Amino acid sequence: MKPEEFRNTYGPVALVTGASSGIGLAFAEELAARGFDLVLVARRTDRLEALAQRLLSSCGVRTRVIGADLxxxxxxxxxxxxxxxxxxxxxxxxxxxxxxxxFETKDASAMARMLTVNCHAPMQLAHGFIPRLKARGRGGIVFTASVEGLxxxxxxxxYSASKALVVSLGEGLWGELQxxxxxxxxxxxGATESEATANLNGITNLQPAAEVARLTLDNLREGPTYIPHAHYRGMFEHLRSLPRREALASMAQGMKDLA
Structure with missing residues (x-):
């Protein structure tokens, strides 16, 4: 899709949640470079305000900051x-x-918060925005899931279970909105360069967040799901081709070996 067609289809404004770091920050930067005005959402509004000023200076786009804890x-x-x-x-x-x-060693209240952020928020946002997008007659929705949701x-x-819901949500809506x-x-x-992975040892095949954002936007019409890194695409295609018991046992042993 040519840049002008992309802006006409998905612009003039894009909303990005989790925009203060990682892939969300990269989406904001990539969209600003493509001429989109932005609504940026995150808990850390100081980071969003700094980002908004930087994008105004570098790209001349208008940005609205909304502080929200999802x-x-x-x-x-x-x-x-x-x-x-x-x-x-x-x-x-x-x-x-x-x-x-x-699983049993993790804090139950933290898991409840994770389900609210990872599952409840995208479902409710999609439910609210789809009528608006239908009224426009054009637009798009990107859900950030994970290969671990496959x-x-x-x-x-x-976490894997929460992202499985996101995958199913996105696939179902892709079908409904044809x-x-x-x-x-x-x-x-897969593993992406971010604050979350910066201090972890032994992680290989990290993909730059900027590359993830760019490739995702370039493939927005290639739904329902998209794995941006060839290594993880091949890995999970292989795992999903195995008998499920064999795949899960192999994954569990691999994680034990890393511990």
Missing amino acids: SDPDAPARLLTETEGTDIGLVISNAGFNIKGA IGCPYSTA GTGIDVLTLCP
Whole structure:
């Protein structure tokens, strides 16, 4: 898609949740470079304000900052209210976090917060924005899931389960919205350069967040799911081709060996 066609289809404004770091930050930078005005959402508004000033200076785009903690179940409704009347053509539901380790050792309240951020928020945002996008007759939704949502991942069980919901949500909506002019893509990245991975040892095949964002936007019409890194695409295609018991046992042993 040519740049002008991309802006006409998904512009003039894009909303990005989790925009203060990682892939969300990279989406904001890439969209600003493509001429989009932005609504940036995250808890850390100081980072968003600094980002907004930088994007105004470098790209000349207008940016609105909304502070929101998506672990609050009411936050998506407030976002919908605060953006009413804004011509948002692209919704990037990116906010999320993970919990890794033996399932029973993890804090139950932290898992509950993770489900609210990773599952409740994208579902409610999609529910609210789809009628607006349908009224426009064009637009797009990007859900950030994970390759770990494609199969149950031992020692990442709760996170994997939360991202499986996102994958199913995106796939179902991709099917429902055929013929409406609304494109849906569920991004399934592997290990990505971010604050979350900066201090972890032994991680290889890290993909730059800027590359993830650029490739995702370039493939927005290639839904329903998209894995931006060839290494992880091949790995999970192989795992999903195996008998499920064999795949899960192999993954569990591999995680034990790393511990």
